[in-house]
Every structure is written in C-alpha cells, then in structure tokens.
Amino acid sequence: MLENIMMGLMEALQIQTLLVIFFGVATGIAIGALPGLGATMAIALLLPATYAMETSSSLLLLIGIFCGGIYGGSISAILIKTPGTAASAATIDDGYALAQKGKAGTALGMSIYASTFGGVFGGLVLLFLSPIIASYSLRFGPPEYFMLALFGLTIIASVSGESLSKGIVMACLGIWVGCVGLDPVSGVTRFTYGISDLISGFDLIAIVIGIFAISEVFRQAFTGSKAISGAAEFRNEKFGIRQVLPYKKTLFKSSLIGSAIGVLPGVGPTVSSFAAYSEARRSAKDKSGYGKGSLDGIAAAESANNGTTGSALIPLLTLGIPADAATGILLGALILQGVTPGPQFFVSNTDLVYTIIVGFLIINVVMFFQAKLAIRYFAKITMLKSYVLWPPVVLICLVGGYGIANSMYSVMVAIVFGVFAYIFINRLKYPATPLLIAFILGPTIERSLQQSLMMSRGDYMIFLERPISAVFLFLILTSLFYPVLKKWLSRRLAGTDVAS
Amino acid sequence: MQNMISRIFPQLFFIVLGVFIIMSTYLHVSSGRGLYVDPRLIPMLSASIMVVLSLVSLVTAVLNESGGKVDGSVSDEPGPETGSYKKLLMVFIGMASWVIATPVLGFALASLLVCAAMMVTFGCRDYVRVAWGSVLVVMVLYLVFVVLLKIPMPSGLLL
Numbered sequence: 001m002l003e004n005i006m007m008g009l010m011e012a013l014q015i016q017t018l019l020v021i022f023f024g025v026a027t028g029i030a031i032g033a034l035p036g037l038g039a040t041m042a043i044a045l046l047l048p049a050t051y052a053m054e055t056s057s058s059l060l061l062l063i064g065i066f067c068g069g070i071y072g073g074s075i076s077a078i079l080i081k082t083p084g085t086a087a088s089a090a091t092i093d094d095g096y097a098l099a100q101k102g103k104a105g106t107a108l109g110m111s112i113y114a115s116t117f118g119g120v121f122g123g124l125v126l127l128f129l130s131p132i133i134a135s136y137s138l139r140f141g142p143p144e145y146f147m148l149a150l151f152g153l154t155i156i157a158s159v160s161g162e163s164l165s166k167g168i169v170m171a172c173l174g175i176w177v178g179c180v181g182l183d184p185v186s187g188v189t190r191f192t193y194g195i196s197d198l199i200s201g202f203d204l205i206a207i208v209i210g211i212f213a214i215s216e217v218f219r220q221a222f223t224g225s226k227a228i229s230g231a232a233e234f235r236n237e238k239f240g241i242r243q244v245l246p247y248k249k250t251l252f253k254s255s256l257i258g259s260a261i262g263v264l265p266g267v268g269p270t271v272s273s274f275a276a277y278s279e280a281r282r283s284a285k286d287k288s289g290y291g292k293g294s295l296d297g298i299a300a301a302e303s304a305n306n307g308t309t310g311s312a313l314i315p316l317l318t319l320g321i322p323a324d325a326a327t328g329i330l331l332g333a334l335i336l337q338g339v340t341p342g343p344q345f346f347v348s349n350t351d352l353v354y355t356i357i358v359g360f361l362i363i364n365v366v367m368f369f370q371a372k373l374a375i376r377y378f379a380k381i382t383m384l385k386s387y388v389l390w391p392p393v394v395l396i397c398l399v400g401g402y403g404i405a406n407s408m409y410s411v412m413v414a415i416v417f418g419v420f421a422y423i424f425i426n427r428l429k430y431p432a433t434p435l436l437i438a439f440i441l442g443p444t445i446e447r448s449l450q451q452s453l454m455m456s457r458g459d460y461m462i463f464l465e466r467p468i469s470a471v472f473l474f475l476i477l478t479s480l481f482y483p484v485l486k487k488w489l490s491r492r493l494a495g496t497d498v499a500s
Numbered sequence: 501m502q503n504m505i506s507r508i509f510p511q512l513f514f515i516v517l518g519v520f521i522i523m524s525t526y527l528h529v530s531s532g533r534g535l536y537v538d539p540r541l542i543p544m545l546s547a548s549i550m551v552v553l554s555l556v557s558l559v560t561a562v563l564n565e566s567g568g569k570v571d572g573s574v575s576d577e578p579g580p581e582t583g584s585y586k587k588l589l590m591v592f593i594g595m596a597s598w599v600i601a602t603p604v605l606g607f608a609l610a611s612l613l614v615c616a617a618m619m620v621t622f623g624c625r626d627y628v629r630v631a632w633g634s635v636l637v638v639m640v641l642y643l644v645f646v647v648l649l650k651i652p653m654p655s656g657l658l659l
Contacts, residue, residue, distance in 0.1 A: 052649040165553050169514055172546040172553075176521055179546075183539040190529045190539060191521075214595070221591040221621065222583035391618035392637045394591065395611055398598050399641055403651040408599050415595050428510045446542050453536035 001131065008354030012362050017057055021359065024061040025367045028068020029378050033076050034389070037216065039069025039087075040326045044212040045393065047205055047333060048400025055337040056352055060359040062333050066326050067309050067363050070269055071115040071371065074302055075378055078107045087269035087308075090277040090301035097293035109239025110298045112371045114251055118303030119364035121255035122262060122310025127357050129263075129311075133318040134346035142451035143462050147472035149444040152321040152437065154479045167434045170424075174438030175445075177202055184443050185450040197409040204332040205404050206413040207439065211425065211432050212325075213397045214418025219426045220390055247299040250280050254300040258307025262323065263314050269305035276304030310360060317341050317353060321441075325433045328440055507565060511558035518551035590621045606656030607646070611638045 011017065024046075031042035042065045050058030073088030078095030091111065098107040140148070153171065180191045181201030192198040244251075254276035261272035280300035281290045290297050312323040313330075320342035322328035334341050339349060346353055371378070397418075401411035424430040456462035463469045525540045525547070594614050601610040615634040624630050645651045 049644065049649065051651065165557055169550050169553050169557075172550040173514075173517075175546040176543050176550075179543045185537070186535055186539050188530055188539045190543065191524060193528070217591060218588055221587040222585070224584045224587055224623070385623075387619045387622035387624035388633070390622050391615045391634075392641075394595065394618050395598075395615055395637060395641055398595060398614075399607075399611070399645050399651075399653070402602075402653065403645060403649070406652060408603070411599050415592075415599070418595075419592070424510060430510065442542065446537065450535065450537045458536050 004350055004354040005127070005358060007351055008356075008358035011056060011351065011355040012060070012359040017060060017355075017359065018362075018366075020053070020057045020061045021064050021363055021366050022370070024064025025068040025363060025370055026374075028065035028070075029072035029075070029367070029371065030068075031065070032069035032072020033378055034384070038073065039066050040329065041212045041216055042066075042069045043326055043329045044208045045396055045400070047208065047329060047336075048396070048403045050333055050336070051403050055334075055339055056355040056359070058333060058337060059330070059352075059356050060363065062330055063309075063313070063356070063360055064363045064366070066330070067119055067306065067360075068367055068370075070305050070309055071111070071119075071302070071367055072378065073305075074111040074115065074298075075108065075375070078111060078298075079104055087273055087305040088301070089270065090273040090305075091298055093291040094294045094297035094301075097291070098295075098298075101293055103293070106239050106243075106295070107293075107298055108375055110244065110247075110295050111302045112368060112375070113239075113241070113244045114247075114254075114299040114302035115306040115371075116364050116368040117251045118255045118258055118306035119309060119367065120361060121252075121303070122259050122307040123357070123361040123364060124310075125259040125307075126310040126313055126317075126360060130314050130318050130353075130357070131346065133314060134343060137318055137343035138347070139468065140343050141466070142448045142455060143466050143469040144472065146445060146448035146452050147463060147469045147476065148319060148321060149441045149448060151472050151476050151479070152441050153445070154476055162429070163431075166430045170430050170432070171434040171438035174435035175442040177207070177435070178439045178442035179446075184447045197407075202413055202439075203404050203410055204439065205336060206401055206410040207417050208329050208332060208436070209397050209401055210414040210417025210419075211421040211436065212329075213393065214414055215421035215426055217390055217394055217397070218418060218422040220386060243295075244299075247296055250296050250299045251303045253283075254280060254304040255307040258304035259311040261304075262308035262311030264323070269308040269312075272308045273301040273305040276300040306364075313356075313360070317345060317356070318343070320345070320444075322437060325436055328433070328436045331440060507561045508558055511554040511561065514550050514554040515558065518547040518554065521547035522551070587621055591618065594618055594621065602656070603654045604656050607653035608638055608642060609656065611641065 012021075027046060028039060028042055031037050031045070032039055043062050046061065046065055050061060053061070070087050074091045074095065077088040077091045078099050081092055081096040095107045095111065098104065176191075178201070181199055182189055189199060257276040257279060258269070258272040261275060262269070277297055277300045280296055281287055284290065284296060312327050315321045315323050316327045316331055318341075320331070320340065322331045331341060339345065339352070397414060398411055401414040402408065404410040421432060425432045452462055453460070463473060521543055525543050529540050529543070531538050531540060594617050597617075598610055598614045601613070604610075605613075612634050615637050616630050619630045619633055624633070642653075646653050
C-alpha cells in the first residue's frame with residue numbers, strides 16, 4: 001500500500017497536476033461562494049474542459065472544484081447570510097451572527113480550518129477504507145451488480161426532496177432516457193425514430209450541462225437580478241491554529257460523522273453538516289451560544305460537510321455507484337475518459353486510484369492555503385454583476401456541449417434538457433438527482449439482469465442463492481420499508497402515550 | 501382556473517409522455533429473440549410506473565383543488581416566481597441562434613454576437629463594455645477550447 005501511496009504522491013505532485021488542482025480549487029471556491037450555483041453546477045460547467053486532459057488531471061480538477069465548492073458555500077453563508085451551497089446552510093446562524101458582531105474574519109478563519117480538517121479526515125478514510133471494500137467487491141458477478149445497482153436506485157428516496165412520487169417519476173424518466181439508442185445486450189435499437197444521432201443515445205455530459213447549468217441560466221434570466229447579492233463587510237482578523245485547538249474534539253467528532261454519512265448513497269453533505277451541528281449542540285455544556293455566533297457550531301458544520309466529500313468517493317471508486325449528483329457527474333467524467341469505476345478499477349488502474357486519493361488530500365491542503373491567502377478576494381465574488389457572470393456561462397455551456405462529439409447534436413440535447421429542467425426542476429420543483437442517478441444506473445441494471453438470467457437459465461432464485469446478492473436484496477427491502485415501518489412505529493407509540 | 505392548470509400540467513405531461521413511451525415501445529421496439537429480458541421490458545415498466553404515479557398525483561391534485569373551493573380555504577404555498585419571460589425567451593433565442601449561426605459564421609463571430617446579446621439581456625447598458633467584454637470572453641474561450649484543448653470548432657467567415 002505504501003508503494004502505491006508513493007506512486008500516487010509522485011504523480012499528484014507533478015507541476016501540471018498541481019496547476020490543475022490549484023485552478024480547480026480556486027474555481028470551486030469562487031463558484032461555491034455564489035449563492036444558488038454550488039459545487040454540482042461548477043463541476044458540470046467545467047466538465048467540458050476535461051475532454052483533452054489526462055484522466056488523473058481531469059479527475060483531480062473536478063474533485064478540486066467539488067471540495068472547493070463545498071467550502072466556498074460557507075463564505076456567502078457567513079458574509080451575506082445566504083449559503084452558496086445547501087451544505088453550508090448549518091453555518092448561517094453562527095457565521096452570520098459573528099459577522100454582525102464585526103468578527104467575519106474569525107468566522108471565515110474557523111470555516112477554513114474546519115473545512116480543511118474535515119477534508120483531510122475524509123481523505124484518510126477514503127485512503128484506508130476503499131481498498132478493503134474494493135478487495136471484497138472483486139467477488140461480484142452479474143447478480144451482485146444487479147442488486148447493487150438496484151440498491152443504488154433506492155437512494156432516490158433520500159434525494160427526492162419533498163415528494164417521493166416526483167422523485168420516482170423523474171427516476172422512471174431517467175431510465176427511459178437511458179434506454180434510447182442501442183440495447184446493451186440484444187443490439188435492438190430503441191426510440192430512435194430514424195434519427196441516426198439517437199442510435200448512440202443521449203450523452204451524460206450533455207444532460208448534465210442542460211440540467212445543472214443551462215436551466216440555472218434560464219432561471220437567472222427570468223428572475224432578472226442585476227447582481228448575485230449585496231455587498232459584504234469583511235475585515236482581516238488574525239486567526240490561527242491556537243484559536244482552533246479548543247475545538248479539536250468537535251472537529252474530530254464532526255469529521256467522523258461527516259465521513260460516516262458520506263459513505264451512504266444519497267445522504268450527502270447537507271445532512272451531515274446538520275447532523276454534526278445538532279450533535280455538537282447536544283453534547284455542549286453551554287448550549288446558549290449556538291445560533292448566536294458559536295465557533296463550535298461553525299467548526300461542527302464545516303468539518304462535517306467537507307468530511308463527506310472524501311467518503312462520498314468510496315462507493316464511486318469501489319462499486320461504481322454515485323453517492324449524489326456531484327459524484328454522478330464525476331462518474332460521467334471517468335466514463336468519458338474510458339475508465340469504468342467498480343471492483344476491477346482498483347486492480348487494473350491502481351496508479352490512477354492512488355493518484356486520485358493522494359491528490360484528494362493535496363487538494364484539501366491547497367484549499368487551505370488558497371482560502372487563507374485570498375479569502376478577501378473570494379469574498380468579493382458575491383458582488384459580481386449578472387451580466388459579467390452569465391454570458392460566459394452561456395457560451396461555456398454551448399462550446400462544452402459542442403466539444404462532446406464535435407457536433408451540434410449534443411448542444412441541442414443540452415438545450416432541450418435545459419428547457420425541460422427549467423420548467424420541471426426549477427419551476428415545478430421536480431428533483432434532478434433521481435433522473436441523473438437512474439440514467440446512470442439504468443443500463444447497468446438491464447445488462448446485469450440479462451447476464452444473471454443467462455447464468456441461471458432464467459431462474460430468478462440466483463439472486464437469493466448468492467450471499468452478497470441476498471444481502472443487497474435485504475438492504476433494498478430495508479431501505480424501502482424502513483420509512484414506512486418508522487412511521488408505523490411512531491404512530492403506535494404516540495397512540496400508546498395518548499391511551500396511557 | 502390558471503392555478504388549477506399549473507397544478508395539473510406536470511402530471512398531464514408525464515401521463516402523455518408515459519402513454520407515448522408505451523405505444524412507441526409496442527410499435528417500434530422489437531422483442532429480442534432468445535433473451536431472458538425483453539428489450540421492451542424496462543422502458544414499458546418505467547413508463548407504466550410514471551403513468552400510474554402521475555395519475556394518482558393528478559387525482560389528488562384535482563380532489564384537493566375542489567376541496568379547497570368547498571371550504572373556501574386559501575393555499576399557504578408560496579406563489580409562483582415572478583420575472584421576465586422576455587429575458588427568458590431572449591436567452592433561449594440566443595442559444596438557438598448560436599447553434600444555427602456557428603456553422604455559417606464560425607465559432608468566433610457567432611460567439612461574439614451571442615455574448616454581446618447575452619450581456620445586454622442580463623442588464624449591461626454600457627455598449628463599450630459590452631464590446632470589449634464580449635471580445636475578451638470569446639478570446640479566452642478560443643484559447644482554452646481551441647488552442648489548449650484542441651476542440652475543432654466550426655470555422656465560417658472568421659476563425
């Protein structure tokens with residue numbers, strides 16, 4: 001393992017890779033600080049820039065944007081009470097309260113230290129846990145893959161937002177969109193209607209650009225805001241490691257919570273930051289300061305959401321299952337580079353895997369120094385005029401769409417999905433992530449089901465006879481029926497209370 | 501009435517889409533011979549779930565709407581987002597124009613025009629700034645995508 005780490009370190013410390021990391025983190029922080037944009041859109045927007053890059057550099061660029069974006073959200077949360085990303089929502093109360101007291105520099109300082117601590121912690125979890133999971137997943141055959149992909153689909157329940165029904169409808173749409181083109185097993189063409197471009201199906205990147213970037217441009221054009229947000233007050237204050245040390249217990253505990261939650265598909269950094277925040281508050285001796293400018297609260301929320309970033313890569317790299325929309329796009333970037341993550345990925349691409357993992361740790365260190373040195377400039381990004389920001393975004397979407405296959409077909413696909421996403425996702429509040437996850441997992445489900453049944457000559461018992469597959473089936477049933485069971489139990493308990 | 505239409509529009513859309521997928525699967529997709537999983541199974545299944553859930557949602561929305569009218573209660577949901585449809589249309593036309601114009605005018609000229617139009621749409625009224633801003637954006641994009649990433653953009657009248 002040490003040999004692999006050294007190999008990854010040498011690869012990640014090359015000047016070209018470091019420059020890519022530097023650029024990725026800076027872009028992530030800048031876009032993450034813009035309210036309403038966030039890490040997912042930042043990755044979608046910069047994805048076209050990775051077409052001609054080496055696999056390791058392209059992945060580190062996108063992971064840099066991901067980590068920087070999650071941290072960047074705290075800047076606007078603290079300065080203007082509007083989180084750049086949902087993951088920083090738990091930072092608002094304490095961060096903004098401190099900013100109101102003229103201590104924005106202290107709040108931002110704690111946010112930097114906590115985010116870096118959480119990120120490095122998540123990176124170490126990724127480094128030590130993923131090889132174990134990967135070696136275990138080498139035993140996977142088609143039935144296990146089928147059940148695993150099906151289990152991945154159950155995360156739709158947790159990413160559907162307020163309506164599970166809307167989430168399932170979007171997932172069904174995603175599965176159908178994934179069916180367009182050649183059937184992966186039989187070679188039968190489906191839903192092409194004589195259009196030759198449709199034979200190869202819809203490209204994930206075009207869909208991602210449409211759903212996350214073009215729809216946001218439409219939204220911004222419709223709302224017509226002249227600037228992203230108002231002016232923010234910020235003074236440079238001295239904040240160092242000495243001020244952080246009293247919060248080391250919170251940092252460690254929250255990073256652990258963040259990393260544990262990050263491994264679970266579909267939960268993500270927003271849940272982890274709130275979970276860590278409430279745990280910090282619960283275990284604090286003096287709870288009165290929380291929500292009124294507590295540094296402990298900022299430390300908990302920020303270390304947890306960045307702790308999630310590393311562990312969210314574990315299911316992606318070891319099983320090929322995205323944990324959320326951002327890791328779904330990272331999966332698309334890997335496929336674009338001709339690499340399929342999953343159990344074999346660790347064996348056949350060991351150098352790449354360790355470059356990504358070690359690069360992830362370097363990203364967090366780079367993020368620390370960038371944020372420490374240039375925080376006042378990143379803070380100014382919240383005052384950017386709309387006409388400066390959005391026209392380049394429009395062109396990047398168009399040029400990026402064209403670059404997928406050097407044809408206008410992908411641009412048209414991106415625009416069509418952009419219009420659809422604006423109407424259904426932005427206006428009618430249908431969730432985007434189920435569509436994306438189902439689009440990614442749909443073909444895997446179909447292919448592995450076919451292969452499994454070919455293995456068993458049509459006997460569905462194969463899914464129960466194989467232990468790993470049976471375990472996944474149990475997990476699927478548990479995740480499906482757990483909410484119903486929980487509701488039933490709480491009703492029953494409430495009924496008992498009333499009766500007594 | 502308008503509120504009612506906006507409430508049932510998405511469900512109706514997904515019902516129509518689902519029915520279209522089911523019919524399209526029957527008419528245009530052949531069953532793979534000798535396969536355990538018919539290529540029509542997954543699209544049919546997903547479309548059927550889409551139709552059933554949308555139907556349930558539609559009925560619920562209609563019942564809630566009529567129930568609301570009977571008891572005279574007012575919905576506490578936030579109203580629809582207000583804004584400019586003109587700007588929205590301008591952005592869409594700008595994107596569509598880029599798709600049509602790029603093969604004719606070339607990447608640089610088409611992007612320049614679309615960028616300038618977008619800057620005006622997003623509220624910039626200083627036309628000197630629009631001019632140099634557009635040139636700067638297109639130059640950076642040209643350097644990144646064409647020179648650095650070697651993506652062969654269409655060349656028309658200019659570049």
